[in-house]
Amino acid sequence: MSARAICLLVMPLAAVVVAGLATDPPAAGQEPYREPLRPRVHFTPPQNFMNDPNGLVFYKGEYHLFYQHNPFGREWGHMSWGHAVSTDMLHWKHLPIALGEEDGVMIFSGSVVVDWHNTSGLCAGEDGDRSCLVAVYTGHGHGKQTQNLAYSNDRGRTWTKYANNPVIDLNLENFRDPKAFWDELSRRWVLVTVLAEQHKVRLFGSPDLKRWETLSDFGPAGATGGVWECPDLFPLPVDGNGGDVDINPGAVAGGSGGQYFVGRFDGTRFVNDNPPDQTLWVDYGKDFYATISFSDVPKSDGRRIWMAWISNWLYANDEPTETWRGAQSLPRVLQLRRLPEGIRLVQAPVAEIDGLRTGPEMAITGRATLPPSADIRFEVGRGAGQEAGLRLSNAAGEEITIGVRASGPELFVDRRRSRATAAHEAYAGRHAGPVRWRDERVTVRLLFDRSVVEVFANDGETVITDRVYPSAPLDRIEWLGGKAPEPARASMWELRSVWETR
Numbered sequence: 001m002s003a004r005a006i007c008l009l010v011m012p013l014a015a016v017v018v019a020g021l022a023t024d025p026p027a028a029g030q031e032p033y034r035e036p037l038r039p040r041v042h043f044t045p046p047q048n049f050m051n052d053p054n055g056l057v058f059y060k061g062e063y064h065l066f067y068q069h070n071p072f073g074r075e076w077g078h079m080s081w082g083h084a085v086s087t088d089m090l091h092w093k094h095l096p097i098a099l100g101e102e103d104g105v106m107i108f109s110g111s112v113v114v115d116w117h118n119t120s121g122l123c124a125g126e127d128g129d130r131s132c133l134v135a136v137y138t139g140h141g142h143g144k145q146t147q148n149l150a151y152s153n154d155r156g157r158t159w160t161k162y163a164n165n166p167v168i169d170l171n172l173e174n175f176r177d178p179k180a181f182w183d184e185l186s187r188r189w190v191l192v193t194v195l196a197e198q199h200k201v202r203l204f205g206s207p208d209l210k211r212w213e214t215l216s217d218f219g220p221a222g223a224t225g226g227v228w229e230c231p232d233l234f235p236l237p238v239d240g241n242g243g244d245v246d247i248n249p250g251a252v253a254g255g256s257g258g259q260y261f262v263g264r265f266d267g268t269r270f271v272n273d274n275p276p277d278q279t280l281w282v283d284y285g286k287d288f289y290a291t292i293s294f295s296d297v298p299k300s301d302g303r304r305i306w307m308a309w310i311s312n313w314l315y316a317n318d319e320p321t322e323t324w325r326g327a328q329s330l331p332r333v334l335q336l337r338r339l340p341e342g343i344r345l346v347q348a349p350v351a352e353i354d355g356l357r358t359g360p361e362m363a364i365t366g367r368a369t370l371p372p373s374a375d376i377r378f379e380v381g382r383g384a385g386q387e388a389g390l391r392l393s394n395a396a397g398e399e400i401t402i403g404v405r406a407s408g409p410e411l412f413v414d415r416r417r418s419r420a421t422a423a424h425e426a427y428a429g430r431h432a433g434p435v436r437w438r439d440e441r442v443t444v445r446l447l448f449d450r451s452v453v454e455v456f457a458n459d460g461e462t463v464i465t466d467r468v469y470p471s472a473p474l475d476r477i478e479w480l481g482g483k484a485p486e487p488a489r490a491s492m493w494e495l496r497s498v499w500e501t502r
């Protein structure tokens with residue numbers, strides 16, 4: 001039997017969310033998904049503003065992605081749940097808004113579960129079985145945040161808000177982001193929420209998703225420099241099997257960021273395995289926030305997969321993108337790995353991405369042409385010099401560098417020279433996270449997608465996710481300093497756009 005540890009994730013947010021409304025229509029004559037900053041393999045909304053992924057769930061052969069969305073403008077406001085479905089988490093089909101703002105109540109972040117046995121009584125049994133989809137979301141309005149239900153009996157195509165909402169009302173202004181799951185141990189639904197300003201995760205339990213009792217609180221712990229948002233709680237195997245979870249010492253790039261805790265959950269209470277003052281960061285970039293993991297991925301698949309919003313509240317409303325704002329990360333598979341410093345979260349892009357490769361593997365020796373989206377691998381050997389890696393640039397002299405710095409050693413992404421006029425003062429920066437030499441080298445996988453870089457070092461031990469907003473496409477790639485360090489290996493594949501076949 002494999003050993004299991006519980007990963008609990010809470011997100012501090014250092015910036016205040018500012019409501020605003022813009023009503024720019026999409027630019028006339030502009031072909032969707034061909035705009036210069038529009039990612040080709042990452043999910044972006046057809047138009048207007050998007051932030052957190054919500055309600056990730058697998059049901060009857062489809063992955064569902066809901067997302068925080070302003071249907072009316074390119075800045076945060078009028079929050080509703082946008083919706084898309086996919087059979088591979090990459091090729092998404094846009095569906096109409098699932099849940100809209102109503103009576104002065106916005107639809108904030110939350111989750112969706114499959115109520116397999118109609119514990120809620122909300123399933124109509126229309127599809128030949130007893131199951132249906134139930135969303136648990138935060139209603140934001142009239143001076144407070146409450147937890148609410150909505151349900152769908154037609155595979156998520158239409159949604160009905162539960163007549164007796166809210167299901168939890170603590171009369172609090174900052175109580176949000178419910179993540180629900182069925183707990184086999186206590187045989188009940190568990191709801192993970194945040195008391196955002198108190199830096200607490202509050203857990204509730206219920207037999208039917210409607211009547212909730214308080215189970216326990218976790219926190220404050222780790223980073224508390226901002227409000228806590230978007231918690232998640234799930235079991236993860238350590239190294240695939242065996243062993244126990246030990247105690248060991250442990251938003252890093254500024255603004256919004258995710259932290260995680262590793263510990264045990266007994267069906268009522270989460271107990272941290274590490275000291276409460278230890279902070280473990282999910283991602284060392286500036287653009288990876290509000291993660292949520294998929295619910296109900298079939299046991300035969302067994303993966304724990306999450307996605308995050310690739311932006312930062314410091315500049316989310318100022319991104320210089322075309323008719324839309326905000327992107328979702330590629331889905332990532334999570335695991336816990338036993339490292340010299342303790343048990344740590346590792347993240348890897350889902351294997352489905354390999355199917356987007358087109359054309360031959362291309363070696364990067366001198367300067368090469370960089371396709372608009374690419375899956376790039378490189379290795380940096382220990383003797384490679386102070387800084388080694390890759391430079392992505394354009395004819396306008398804008399560049400982003402990604403590599404390994406020997407002192408530390410650390411993985412870095414430097415976007416200080418990536419746009420002549422920075423999108424926002426908080427945007428320009430160099431982001432770095434600790435890495436280790438494994439067999440005298442660091443291996444790096446870089447997923448580049450027009451305005452997104454996701455960088456995974458040593459099979460996901462250190463991750464940096466950043467947006468980049470060049471004024472002209474980054475279409476050149478070369479070794480930093482012009483010459484490949486010894487020993488060096490780098491190659492890339494072009495990735496096909498997921499929107500081409502729509």
Ligand code: FRU
Pocket residue numbers: 017051052068079108109138176177229230290
């Ligand atoms: C996180 C967040 C959530 C909230 C939502 C509102 O980015 O602030 O806490 O539910 O966005 O759009």
